[in-house]
Amino acid sequence: MRSRDVARKIARDLYALSAEEKTTDALERELREIAASTDRESGAAGDVVQAAFPDASCGFRHLMGLLVRDLVLGEFLSVRAESESVVRVRVITAQALSDDERTRLTAKLSRVLGLQVKLEESIDPAVLAGARIEIEGRTLDGTLKAKLDRLHQMLGSSGER
Helix, strand or coil: CHHHHHHHHHHHHHHHHHHHHHHHHHHHHHHHHHHHHHCCCCCCHHHHHHHHHHCHHHHHHHHHHHHHHHHHHHHHHHHHHHHHCCEEEEEEEEECHHHHHHHHHHHHHHHHHHHHHEEEECCCCHHHEEEEEEECCCCEEHHHHHHHHHHHHHHHCCCCC
């Protein structure tokens, strides 16, 4: 069995149990905490994993952190979205969206996609202006930086003969 299949099975079981116990939001927060606390470079487990497995070896804690960060969290989010007919949309902007902007964007995306939208916001000052929207592996890049890059490419390619 491939690791992705194992992660999917774990995610399905976790979702089923959390849905039954009505603790899905709390479980998602915990999985995100574990993923965020697991070091990207070394894969060292963070405080959450160490607290959960205080007597376990460093190797085991390392494995648990990597498993959640690299496999289980993503699969859990997919299983939850499918089960709840929700699509997760990541929006990257230079500054936080206002409540009105968030409401309008969520409503418009819900109409266009025909699904309930769960917005995940990220701030990236390099965006400059506009927004980059990521939906299930696809990116809609309406940032000023992207527009300038496209203009630069057009101008650069038109001068080559």
